[in-house]
Amino acid sequence: MALGSAGVLVTATLIAGAVAAPAASADSRHGQDREARGAAIAAARAAQAGIDWQDCPADWGLAKPIQCGWVSVPLDYADPYGKQIKLAVDRIGNTGTPQERQGALVYNPGGPGGSGLRFPARVTSKNPVWANVAKAYDFVGFDPRGVGHSAPISCMDPQEYVKAPKMDPVPDSEADKLAQRKLAREYADGCLDRTGRAMLQQMTTPNTARDLDVIRAALGEKKINYLGVSYGTYLGAVYGTLFPGHVRRMVVDSVVNPDRDNIWYEANLNQDIAFEGRWKDWEDWVAKNDAAFHLGTTRDAVQAKWLQLRATAKKNPIGGVVGPAELLAFFQSAPYYDSSWVPVATVFSKYVAGDTQALVDAAAPDMSDTAGNISSENGNAVYTAVECTDAKWPTSWRKWDRDNTRLNAQYPFLTWSNAWMNLPCATWPVKQQTPVNVRTGKGLPPVLIVQSTRDAATPYEGAVELHQRFQGSRLITEKDAGSHGVTGLVNPCINDRVDTYLLTGRVDRADVTCGPHATPKP
Numbered sequence: 265m266a267l268g269s270a271g272v273l274v275t276a277t278l279i280a281g282a283v284a285a286p287a288a289s290a291d292s293r294h295g296q297d298r299e300a301r302g303a304a305i306a307a308a309r310a311a312q313a314g315i316d317w318q319d320c321p322a323d324w325g326l327a328k329p330i331q332c333g334w335v336s337v338p339l340d341y342a343d344p345y346g347k348q349i350k351l352a353v354d355r356i357g358n359t360g361t362p363q364e365r366q367g368a369l370v371y372n373p374g375g376p377g378g379s380g381l382r383f384p385a386r387v388t389s390k391n392p393v394w395a396n397v398a399k400a401y402d403f404v405g406f407d408p409r410g411v412g413h414s415a416p417i418s419c420m421d422p423q424e425y426v427k428a429p430k431m432d433p434v435p436d437s438e439a440d441k442l443a444q445r446k447l448a449r450e451y452a453d454g455c456l457d458r459t460g461r462a463m464l465q466q467m468t469t470p471n472t473a474r475d476l477d478v479i480r481a482a483l484g485e486k487k488i489n490y491l492g493v494s495y496g497t498y499l500g501a502v503y504g505t506l507f508p509g510h511v512r513r514m515v516v517d518s519v520v521n522p523d524r525d526n527i528w529y530e531a532n533l534n535q536d537i538a539f540e541g542r543w544k545d546w547e548d549w550v551a552k553n554d555a556a557f558h559l560g561t562t563r564d565a566v567q568a569k570w571l572q573l574r575a576t577a578k579k580n581p582i583g584g585v586v587g588p589a590e591l592l593a594f595f596q597s598a599p600y601y602d603s604s605w606v607p608v609a610t611v612f613s614k615y616v617a618g619d620t621q622a623l624v625d626a627a628a629p630d631m632s633d634t635a636g637n638i639s640s641e642n643g644n645a646v647y648t649a650v651e652c653t654d655a656k657w658p659t660s661w662r663k664w665d666r667d668n669t670r671l672n673a674q675y676p677f678l679t680w681s682n683a684w685m686n687l688p689c690a691t692w693p694v695k696q697q698t699p700v701n702v703r704t705g706k707g708l709p710p711v712l713i714v715q716s717t718r719d720a721a722t723p724y725e726g727a728v729e730l731h732q733r734f735q736g737s738r739l740i741t742e743k744d745a746g747s748h749g750v751t752g753l754v755n756p757c758i759n760d761r762v763d764t765y766l767l768t769g770r771v772d773r774a775d776v777t778c779g780p781h782a783t784p785k786p
Contacts, residue, residue: 408646455645
Protein backbone atom coordinates (compact mmCIF):
# COMPACT_ATOMS: atom_id res chain seq x y z
CA MET A 265 0.00 0.00 0.00
CA ALA A 266 1.64 3.20 -1.11
CA LEU A 267 2.04 5.36 1.95
CA GLY A 268 0.15 8.51 1.35
CA SER A 269 -0.99 7.90 -2.22
CA ALA A 270 -2.78 5.76 -3.43
CA GLY A 271 7.81 13.29 -1.70
CA VAL A 272 19.95 26.91 -4.14
CA LEU A 273 23.96 28.94 -4.23
CA VAL A 274 27.25 29.72 -2.66
CA THR A 275 30.83 28.64 -3.25
CA ALA A 276 32.26 25.53 -1.67
CA THR A 277 34.60 27.50 0.60
CA LEU A 278 31.68 29.37 2.14
CA ILE A 279 29.78 26.23 2.97
CA ALA A 280 32.51 23.88 4.06
CA GLY A 281 30.39 23.27 7.15
CA ALA A 282 27.50 22.24 4.96
CA VAL A 283 29.30 19.36 3.28
CA ALA A 284 31.16 17.54 6.03
CA ALA A 285 30.64 13.81 5.72
CA PRO A 286 28.37 12.43 8.44
CA ALA A 287 30.08 10.41 11.12
CA ALA A 288 29.92 6.72 10.27
CA SER A 289 27.84 4.79 12.77
CA ALA A 290 29.39 1.84 14.59
CA ASP A 291 27.39 -0.64 12.51
CA SER A 292 28.24 0.97 9.18
CA ARG A 293 30.15 -1.07 6.67
CA HIS A 294 32.90 0.01 4.30
CA GLY A 295 30.29 0.62 1.55
CA GLN A 296 28.40 3.08 3.72
CA ASP A 297 31.62 4.98 4.45
CA ARG A 298 32.23 5.26 0.69
CA GLU A 299 28.66 6.47 0.19
CA ALA A 300 29.06 9.05 2.98
CA ARG A 301 32.20 10.37 1.27
CA GLY A 302 30.39 10.34 -2.07
CA ALA A 303 27.51 12.33 -0.59
CA ALA A 304 29.93 14.96 0.75
CA ILE A 305 31.62 15.23 -2.65
CA ALA A 306 28.26 15.56 -4.42
CA ALA A 307 27.07 18.19 -1.93
CA ALA A 308 30.25 20.27 -2.35
CA ARG A 309 29.80 20.13 -6.12
CA ALA A 310 26.12 21.13 -5.85
CA ALA A 311 26.94 24.01 -3.51
CA GLN A 312 29.29 25.40 -6.15
CA ALA A 313 26.84 24.88 -9.02
CA GLY A 314 23.73 26.16 -7.24
CA ILE A 315 20.40 25.97 -9.11
CA ASP A 316 19.59 27.85 -12.28
CA TRP A 317 16.03 28.87 -11.43
CA GLN A 318 13.73 29.44 -14.40
CA ASP A 319 9.98 29.59 -15.09
CA CYS A 320 8.66 26.02 -14.88
CA PRO A 321 8.01 24.10 -18.12
CA ALA A 322 4.45 24.82 -19.32
CA ASP A 323 3.33 21.19 -19.08
CA TRP A 324 4.33 20.89 -15.41
CA GLY A 325 1.28 22.86 -14.31
CA LEU A 326 3.30 25.14 -11.99
CA ALA A 327 2.54 28.78 -12.81
CA LYS A 328 4.70 31.78 -11.93
CA PRO A 329 5.93 32.89 -9.46
CA ILE A 330 6.87 29.22 -8.81
CA GLN A 331 10.30 28.54 -10.34
CA CYS A 332 11.87 25.25 -11.38
CA GLY A 333 15.41 23.94 -11.70
CA TRP A 334 17.62 20.86 -11.65
CA VAL A 335 20.11 19.34 -9.21
CA SER A 336 22.58 16.69 -10.40
CA VAL A 337 23.26 13.76 -8.07
CA PRO A 338 25.32 10.59 -8.48
CA LEU A 339 23.31 7.53 -9.47
CA ASP A 340 25.55 5.56 -7.05
CA TYR A 341 27.04 7.50 -4.13
CA ALA A 342 29.87 4.96 -3.86
CA ASP A 343 30.93 6.28 -7.29
CA PRO A 344 30.35 10.04 -7.01
CA TYR A 345 32.24 10.82 -10.24
CA GLY A 346 30.31 8.20 -12.22
CA LYS A 347 26.90 8.48 -13.88
CA GLN A 348 24.78 11.45 -12.70
CA ILE A 349 21.00 11.87 -12.78
CA LYS A 350 19.06 15.13 -12.67
CA LEU A 351 16.43 15.81 -10.00
CA ALA A 352 13.60 18.28 -10.64
CA VAL A 353 13.15 20.88 -7.90
CA ASP A 354 10.86 23.89 -7.54
CA ARG A 355 10.44 26.76 -5.12
CA ILE A 356 8.54 29.87 -4.20
CA GLY A 357 10.22 32.59 -2.14
CA ASN A 358 9.06 33.51 1.36
CA THR A 359 6.11 35.92 1.41
CA GLY A 360 7.47 38.04 4.26
CA THR A 361 10.34 40.52 4.35
CA PRO A 362 13.98 39.55 3.73
CA GLN A 363 14.50 39.98 7.51
CA GLU A 364 11.74 37.45 8.23
CA ARG A 365 13.25 34.78 5.96
CA GLN A 366 14.56 31.67 7.76
CA GLY A 367 15.65 29.61 4.76
CA ALA A 368 14.10 26.83 2.70
CA LEU A 369 11.45 24.37 3.89
CA VAL A 370 11.81 21.19 1.83
CA TYR A 371 8.85 18.82 1.52
CA ASN A 372 8.23 15.16 0.74
CA PRO A 373 4.63 13.91 0.55
CA GLY A 374 5.30 10.19 0.82
CA GLY A 375 4.83 7.17 -1.39
CA PRO A 376 7.55 6.08 -1.95
CA GLY A 377 6.79 7.50 -5.38
CA GLY A 378 5.06 10.79 -4.53
CA SER A 379 6.07 14.08 -6.14
CA GLY A 380 6.66 17.10 -3.91
CA LEU A 381 6.44 19.64 -6.73
CA ARG A 382 2.94 20.82 -5.75
CA PHE A 383 4.22 22.06 -2.38
CA PRO A 384 4.88 25.70 -3.44
CA ALA A 385 1.26 25.86 -4.67
CA ARG A 386 0.27 26.01 -0.99
CA VAL A 387 1.53 29.58 -1.17
CA THR A 388 0.00 30.57 -4.52
CA SER A 389 -3.38 29.09 -3.46
CA LYS A 390 -3.11 31.11 -0.20
CA ASN A 391 -3.62 28.01 1.97
CA PRO A 392 -4.42 29.59 5.38
CA VAL A 393 -2.89 26.72 7.39
CA TRP A 394 0.54 27.53 5.92
CA ALA A 395 0.29 31.33 5.69
CA ASN A 396 2.42 32.07 8.79
CA VAL A 397 5.17 29.61 7.86
CA ALA A 398 5.23 30.91 4.26
CA LYS A 399 6.25 34.34 5.55
CA ALA A 400 9.49 32.87 6.89
CA TYR A 401 10.36 30.11 4.42
CA ASP A 402 10.87 29.47 0.75
CA PHE A 403 8.68 26.43 0.00
CA VAL A 404 10.76 23.87 -1.92
CA GLY A 405 9.47 20.69 -3.55
CA PHE A 406 11.23 17.99 -5.56
CA ASP A 407 10.66 14.80 -7.50
CA PRO A 408 12.73 12.12 -5.74
CA ARG A 409 14.99 9.90 -7.87
CA GLY A 410 12.93 7.76 -10.22
CA VAL A 411 9.81 9.91 -9.81
CA GLY A 412 8.10 12.15 -12.38
CA HIS A 413 10.73 14.37 -14.01
CA SER A 414 13.69 12.94 -12.04
CA ALA A 415 15.01 10.08 -14.20
CA PRO A 416 11.60 8.34 -14.05
CA ILE A 417 11.49 4.56 -13.84
CA SER A 418 8.89 2.10 -15.09
CA CYS A 419 7.96 -1.55 -14.54
CA MET A 420 5.25 -2.11 -17.17
CA ASP A 421 3.37 -0.42 -19.99
CA PRO A 422 1.27 2.31 -18.33
CA GLN A 423 -1.88 1.57 -20.36
CA GLU A 424 -1.59 -2.12 -19.40
CA TYR A 425 -0.99 -1.12 -15.78
CA VAL A 426 -4.30 0.76 -15.49
CA LYS A 427 -6.38 -1.60 -17.65
CA ALA A 428 -9.51 -2.93 -15.95
CA PRO A 429 -11.07 -5.08 -14.67
CA LYS A 430 -8.24 -6.79 -12.80
CA MET A 431 -8.46 -10.06 -10.87
CA ASP A 432 -10.32 -10.01 -7.56
CA PRO A 433 -7.53 -9.64 -5.00
CA VAL A 434 -9.28 -12.06 -2.62
CA PRO A 435 -8.41 -15.52 -3.94
CA ASP A 436 -11.09 -18.22 -4.24
CA SER A 437 -8.65 -21.02 -4.98
CA GLU A 438 -5.02 -22.09 -5.19
CA ALA A 439 -5.27 -21.38 -8.93
CA ASP A 440 -6.10 -17.73 -8.14
CA LYS A 441 -3.05 -17.50 -5.89
CA LEU A 442 -0.85 -19.04 -8.58
CA ALA A 443 -2.11 -16.52 -11.12
CA GLN A 444 -1.36 -13.61 -8.75
CA ARG A 445 2.10 -15.00 -7.99
CA LYS A 446 2.82 -15.16 -11.73
CA LEU A 447 1.71 -11.52 -12.16
CA ALA A 448 3.95 -10.43 -9.26
CA ARG A 449 6.96 -12.27 -10.67
CA GLU A 450 6.36 -10.75 -14.13
CA TYR A 451 6.08 -7.30 -12.56
CA ALA A 452 9.43 -7.71 -10.75
CA ASP A 453 11.05 -8.87 -13.99
CA GLY A 454 9.48 -5.91 -15.80
CA CYS A 455 11.08 -3.50 -13.33
CA LEU A 456 14.50 -4.91 -14.25
CA ASP A 457 13.78 -4.91 -18.01
CA ARG A 458 12.34 -1.39 -18.21
CA THR A 459 14.47 0.36 -15.57
CA GLY A 460 17.79 -1.47 -15.79
CA ARG A 461 19.88 -3.03 -13.06
CA ALA A 462 22.11 0.00 -12.44
CA MET A 463 19.17 2.31 -11.65
CA LEU A 464 17.03 -0.29 -9.89
CA GLN A 465 19.85 -1.18 -7.48
CA GLN A 466 20.15 2.49 -6.40
CA MET A 467 16.43 3.08 -5.73
CA THR A 468 16.68 3.23 -1.93
CA THR A 469 15.62 5.48 0.93
CA PRO A 470 19.25 6.13 2.04
CA ASN A 471 20.08 7.30 -1.50
CA THR A 472 17.04 9.61 -1.53
CA ALA A 473 18.23 10.97 1.85
CA ARG A 474 21.65 11.64 0.30
CA ASP A 475 19.89 13.35 -2.63
CA LEU A 476 18.08 15.52 -0.09
CA ASP A 477 21.42 16.59 1.34
CA VAL A 478 22.71 17.47 -2.12
CA ILE A 479 19.56 19.55 -2.70
CA ARG A 480 20.21 21.29 0.63
CA ALA A 481 23.72 22.19 -0.51
CA ALA A 482 22.51 23.33 -3.96
CA LEU A 483 20.00 25.62 -2.21
CA GLY A 484 22.92 27.26 -0.41
CA GLU A 485 21.65 26.13 2.99
CA LYS A 486 23.97 24.93 5.75
CA LYS A 487 21.06 23.15 7.44
CA ILE A 488 17.76 21.88 6.13
CA ASN A 489 14.24 22.59 7.33
CA TYR A 490 12.15 19.58 6.41
CA LEU A 491 8.49 18.56 6.35
CA GLY A 492 7.76 14.91 5.60
CA VAL A 493 4.40 13.15 5.53
CA SER A 494 3.79 9.38 5.47
CA TYR A 495 6.79 7.70 3.77
CA GLY A 496 8.32 11.19 3.91
CA THR A 497 8.66 10.63 7.69
CA TYR A 498 10.86 7.59 7.06
CA LEU A 499 12.92 9.60 4.57
CA GLY A 500 13.24 12.27 7.29
CA ALA A 501 14.19 9.69 9.92
CA VAL A 502 16.91 8.25 7.68
CA TYR A 503 18.14 11.74 6.75
CA GLY A 504 18.24 12.73 10.44
CA THR A 505 20.29 9.60 11.18
CA LEU A 506 22.77 10.02 8.30
CA PHE A 507 23.06 13.83 8.53
CA PRO A 508 22.03 14.82 12.10
CA GLY A 509 24.16 17.98 12.07
CA HIS A 510 22.52 19.18 8.85
CA VAL A 511 19.00 19.39 10.32
CA ARG A 512 17.76 22.80 11.49
CA ARG A 513 14.08 21.93 12.00
CA MET A 514 12.11 18.83 11.10
CA VAL A 515 8.39 18.06 11.21
CA VAL A 516 7.29 14.49 10.53
CA ASP A 517 3.58 13.81 10.12
CA SER A 518 1.90 10.35 10.08
CA VAL A 519 4.94 8.30 10.88
CA VAL A 520 6.31 5.08 9.41
CA ASN A 521 7.64 2.85 12.20
CA PRO A 522 11.41 3.03 11.54
CA ASP A 523 12.26 -0.19 13.41
CA ARG A 524 14.44 -2.28 11.06
CA ASP A 525 12.24 -5.32 11.67
CA ASN A 526 9.23 -3.33 10.44
CA ILE A 527 10.79 -2.23 7.11
CA TRP A 528 8.90 -3.19 4.95
CA TYR A 529 7.17 -6.58 5.15
CA GLU A 530 5.80 -6.16 8.68
CA ALA A 531 4.80 -2.55 7.97
CA ASN A 532 2.41 -3.74 5.29
CA LEU A 533 0.87 -6.43 7.52
CA ASN A 534 0.34 -3.81 10.24
CA GLN A 535 -1.40 -1.57 7.70
CA ASP A 536 -3.96 -4.30 7.01
CA ILE A 537 -5.05 -4.30 10.66
CA ALA A 538 -5.18 -0.49 10.89
CA PHE A 539 -7.12 -0.13 7.62
CA GLU A 540 -9.83 -2.44 8.90
CA GLY A 541 -10.26 -0.25 11.99
CA ARG A 542 -10.46 2.96 10.00
CA TRP A 543 -12.86 1.39 7.45
CA LYS A 544 -15.17 0.65 10.37
CA ASP A 545 -14.86 4.26 11.57
CA TRP A 546 -16.03 5.39 8.14
CA GLU A 547 -18.93 2.92 8.12
CA ASP A 548 -20.02 4.18 11.56
CA TRP A 549 -20.00 7.74 10.20
CA VAL A 550 -21.99 6.71 7.11
CA ALA A 551 -24.55 4.98 9.35
CA LYS A 552 -24.77 8.08 11.57
CA ASN A 553 -25.52 10.12 8.44
CA ASP A 554 -28.10 7.75 7.02
CA ALA A 555 -30.43 10.70 6.32
CA ALA A 556 -27.91 11.85 3.69
CA PHE A 557 -26.72 8.53 2.27
CA HIS A 558 -29.48 5.93 2.87
CA LEU A 559 -26.94 3.12 3.22
CA GLY A 560 -28.12 1.80 6.60
CA THR A 561 -28.33 3.04 10.17
CA THR A 562 -25.69 0.65 11.57
CA ARG A 563 -22.16 -0.32 10.64
CA ASP A 564 -23.33 -3.88 9.90
CA ALA A 565 -25.99 -2.59 7.52
CA VAL A 566 -23.44 -0.46 5.63
CA GLN A 567 -21.01 -3.40 5.54
CA ALA A 568 -23.74 -5.66 4.13
CA LYS A 569 -24.30 -3.15 1.29
CA TRP A 570 -20.54 -3.06 0.65
CA LEU A 571 -20.32 -6.85 0.47
CA GLN A 572 -23.32 -6.92 -1.84
CA LEU A 573 -21.67 -4.33 -4.12
CA ARG A 574 -18.44 -6.33 -4.09
CA ALA A 575 -20.25 -9.58 -4.97
CA THR A 576 -22.15 -7.88 -7.81
CA ALA A 577 -18.95 -6.42 -9.25
CA LYS A 578 -17.21 -9.80 -9.00
CA LYS A 579 -19.99 -11.57 -10.89
CA ASN A 580 -20.38 -8.87 -13.56
CA PRO A 581 -17.93 -5.94 -13.46
CA ILE A 582 -19.99 -2.72 -13.28
CA GLY A 583 -19.95 -0.97 -16.63
CA GLY A 584 -17.73 -3.83 -17.80
CA VAL A 585 -14.73 -2.32 -16.01
CA VAL A 586 -15.30 -1.98 -12.26
CA GLY A 587 -14.61 -5.25 -10.46
CA PRO A 588 -13.61 -5.83 -6.82
CA ALA A 589 -10.04 -4.60 -7.43
CA GLU A 590 -11.25 -1.30 -8.90
CA LEU A 591 -13.82 -0.91 -6.12
CA LEU A 592 -11.08 -1.31 -3.50
CA ALA A 593 -8.80 1.19 -5.22
CA PHE A 594 -11.60 3.76 -5.02
CA PHE A 595 -13.10 2.92 -1.62
CA GLN A 596 -9.75 2.68 0.22
CA SER A 597 -9.38 6.46 -0.04
CA ALA A 598 -12.08 6.74 2.68
CA PRO A 599 -10.00 5.02 5.39
CA TYR A 600 -6.97 6.95 4.13
CA TYR A 601 -8.31 10.51 4.20
CA ASP A 602 -11.27 12.16 5.90
CA SER A 603 -11.53 14.42 2.86
CA SER A 604 -12.70 11.34 0.93
CA TRP A 605 -15.49 10.41 3.38
CA VAL A 606 -18.21 12.47 1.69
CA PRO A 607 -17.22 11.83 -1.96
CA VAL A 608 -16.94 8.04 -1.48
CA ALA A 609 -20.20 7.81 0.49
CA THR A 610 -21.95 9.96 -2.14
CA VAL A 611 -20.89 7.71 -5.03
CA PHE A 612 -21.85 4.60 -3.02
CA SER A 613 -25.22 6.15 -2.20
CA LYS A 614 -25.88 7.02 -5.85
CA TYR A 615 -25.06 3.47 -6.91
CA VAL A 616 -27.46 1.95 -4.37
CA ALA A 617 -30.13 4.40 -5.60
CA GLY A 618 -29.65 3.11 -9.15
CA ASP A 619 -27.02 5.44 -10.64
CA THR A 620 -24.19 3.12 -11.76
CA GLN A 621 -22.49 5.74 -13.94
CA ALA A 622 -21.24 7.77 -10.96
CA LEU A 623 -19.39 4.66 -9.72
CA VAL A 624 -17.95 3.87 -13.15
CA ASP A 625 -16.75 7.47 -13.53
CA ALA A 626 -15.14 7.38 -10.08
CA ALA A 627 -13.59 3.90 -10.08
CA ALA A 628 -12.80 2.99 -13.68
CA PRO A 629 -9.50 3.97 -15.31
CA ASP A 630 -9.55 6.75 -17.89
CA MET A 631 -7.70 5.14 -20.78
CA SER A 632 -7.58 8.48 -22.62
CA ASP A 633 -5.57 10.11 -19.80
CA THR A 634 -2.22 8.82 -20.99
CA ALA A 635 -0.20 11.37 -18.96
CA GLY A 636 -2.10 10.45 -15.78
CA ASN A 637 -1.63 6.75 -16.50
CA ILE A 638 2.11 7.20 -17.02
CA SER A 639 2.22 9.01 -13.66
CA SER A 640 0.24 6.26 -11.89
CA GLU A 641 2.46 3.51 -13.27
CA ASN A 642 5.59 5.47 -12.40
CA GLY A 643 4.38 6.04 -8.82
CA ASN A 644 3.76 2.32 -8.34
CA ALA A 645 7.11 1.43 -9.92
CA VAL A 646 8.97 3.72 -7.50
CA TYR A 647 6.95 2.43 -4.55
CA THR A 648 7.87 -1.14 -5.46
CA ALA A 649 11.51 -0.41 -6.29
CA VAL A 650 12.22 1.45 -3.06
CA GLU A 651 10.40 -0.90 -0.70
CA CYS A 652 11.80 -4.02 -2.38
CA THR A 653 15.40 -2.73 -2.54
CA ASP A 654 15.47 -1.10 0.92
CA ALA A 655 15.20 -4.32 2.90
CA LYS A 656 15.20 -8.11 2.81
CA TRP A 657 11.76 -9.64 2.12
CA PRO A 658 10.57 -13.19 2.74
CA THR A 659 11.15 -15.36 -0.32
CA SER A 660 9.02 -18.26 0.95
CA TRP A 661 5.52 -18.24 -0.57
CA ARG A 662 4.39 -20.39 2.37
CA LYS A 663 5.16 -17.52 4.74
CA TRP A 664 3.30 -14.95 2.62
CA ASP A 665 0.34 -17.32 2.24
CA ARG A 666 0.18 -18.18 5.94
CA ASP A 667 0.50 -14.57 7.16
CA ASN A 668 -2.04 -13.11 4.75
CA THR A 669 -4.56 -15.95 5.09
CA ARG A 670 -4.44 -15.50 8.85
CA LEU A 671 -4.85 -11.70 8.65
CA ASN A 672 -7.57 -11.86 6.01
CA ALA A 673 -9.77 -13.89 8.35
CA GLN A 674 -10.09 -10.88 10.69
CA TYR A 675 -9.09 -7.92 8.53
CA PRO A 676 -10.45 -8.65 5.06
CA PHE A 677 -10.83 -5.13 3.71
CA LEU A 678 -7.30 -4.70 2.35
CA THR A 679 -5.15 -7.71 3.30
CA TRP A 680 -4.91 -9.62 0.01
CA SER A 681 -4.87 -6.47 -2.10
CA ASN A 682 -1.87 -5.24 -0.13
CA ALA A 683 -0.17 -8.65 -0.34
CA TRP A 684 -0.27 -8.80 -4.14
CA MET A 685 0.94 -5.20 -4.40
CA ASN A 686 4.07 -6.12 -2.43
CA LEU A 687 4.66 -9.67 -3.67
CA PRO A 688 7.14 -8.59 -6.40
CA CYS A 689 9.56 -8.11 -3.49
CA ALA A 690 9.64 -11.91 -2.96
CA THR A 691 11.35 -12.41 -6.33
CA TRP A 692 13.16 -9.07 -6.53
CA PRO A 693 15.93 -9.16 -9.16
CA VAL A 694 18.51 -6.89 -7.44
CA LYS A 695 20.32 -7.12 -4.12
CA GLN A 696 18.17 -6.13 -1.15
CA GLN A 697 19.76 -3.85 1.47
CA THR A 698 19.73 -3.66 5.26
CA PRO A 699 17.67 -0.71 6.56
CA VAL A 700 19.43 2.13 8.36
CA ASN A 701 19.35 1.88 12.15
CA VAL A 702 17.42 5.09 12.86
CA ARG A 703 18.73 6.90 15.95
CA THR A 704 19.89 10.20 17.40
CA GLY A 705 23.23 11.53 16.19
CA LYS A 706 25.38 14.48 17.17
CA GLY A 707 23.71 17.81 16.44
CA LEU A 708 20.17 16.55 15.82
CA PRO A 709 17.73 19.23 17.09
CA PRO A 710 14.33 18.49 18.64
CA VAL A 711 12.15 16.91 15.94
CA LEU A 712 8.39 17.56 15.98
CA ILE A 713 6.30 14.40 15.46
CA VAL A 714 2.58 14.68 14.63
CA GLN A 715 0.29 11.65 14.52
CA SER A 716 -3.38 10.70 14.73
CA THR A 717 -4.27 7.66 16.84
CA ARG A 718 -6.38 5.88 14.20
CA ASP A 719 -4.23 6.41 11.12
CA ALA A 720 -4.61 3.44 8.74
CA ALA A 721 -1.55 3.81 6.48
CA THR A 722 0.95 4.53 9.27
CA PRO A 723 -0.33 3.09 12.56
CA TYR A 724 0.21 5.14 15.73
CA GLU A 725 2.97 2.87 17.10
CA GLY A 726 5.30 4.24 14.43
CA ALA A 727 5.22 7.73 15.94
CA VAL A 728 5.93 6.32 19.41
CA GLU A 729 8.89 4.32 18.06
CA LEU A 730 10.46 7.31 16.29
CA HIS A 731 9.85 9.46 19.37
CA GLN A 732 11.86 6.98 21.43
CA ARG A 733 14.68 6.87 18.88
CA PHE A 734 15.04 10.64 18.38
CA GLN A 735 16.10 12.09 21.74
CA GLY A 736 14.54 15.46 22.53
CA SER A 737 11.74 14.97 20.00
CA ARG A 738 8.16 16.00 20.86
CA LEU A 739 5.05 14.02 19.99
CA ILE A 740 1.73 15.72 19.26
CA THR A 741 -1.04 13.14 19.28
CA GLU A 742 -4.36 13.84 17.60
CA LYS A 743 -6.72 11.66 19.64
CA ASP A 744 -9.75 9.88 18.16
CA ALA A 745 -8.84 10.95 14.62
CA GLY A 746 -7.38 8.95 11.76
CA SER A 747 -6.87 11.03 8.66
CA HIS A 748 -3.51 10.30 7.04
CA GLY A 749 -1.55 13.55 7.05
CA VAL A 750 -2.47 15.78 9.96
CA THR A 751 -0.52 19.01 9.51
CA GLY A 752 -2.54 20.11 6.48
CA LEU A 753 -5.88 19.89 8.31
CA VAL A 754 -7.50 22.66 10.35
CA ASN A 755 -6.88 21.86 14.02
CA PRO A 756 -5.59 24.94 15.90
CA CYS A 757 -4.15 22.79 18.72
CA ILE A 758 -1.82 21.27 16.11
CA ASN A 759 -1.48 24.13 13.59
CA ASP A 760 -0.36 26.65 16.24
CA ARG A 761 2.31 24.29 17.58
CA VAL A 762 3.66 23.50 14.11
CA ASP A 763 3.82 27.25 13.39
CA THR A 764 5.57 27.98 16.70
CA TYR A 765 8.13 25.23 16.12
CA LEU A 766 8.94 26.21 12.53
CA LEU A 767 9.03 29.94 13.34
CA THR A 768 10.88 29.83 16.67
CA GLY A 769 12.28 26.31 17.13
CA ARG A 770 10.38 26.00 20.41
CA VAL A 771 8.54 22.83 21.41
CA ASP A 772 6.29 22.15 24.42
CA ARG A 773 7.95 21.01 27.63
CA ALA A 774 6.16 17.68 27.33
CA ASP A 775 4.25 15.72 24.71
CA VAL A 776 0.80 17.06 23.84
CA THR A 777 -2.53 15.40 23.14
CA CYS A 778 -4.98 17.34 20.96
CA GLY A 779 -8.63 16.63 20.30
CA PRO A 780 -9.65 15.57 16.78
CA HIS A 781 -10.17 17.94 13.87
CA ALA A 782 -13.77 18.45 12.76
CA THR A 783 -15.52 15.38 11.35
CA PRO A 784 -16.64 15.78 7.73
CA LYS A 785 -20.24 16.90 7.21
CA PRO A 786 -22.32 15.42 4.40
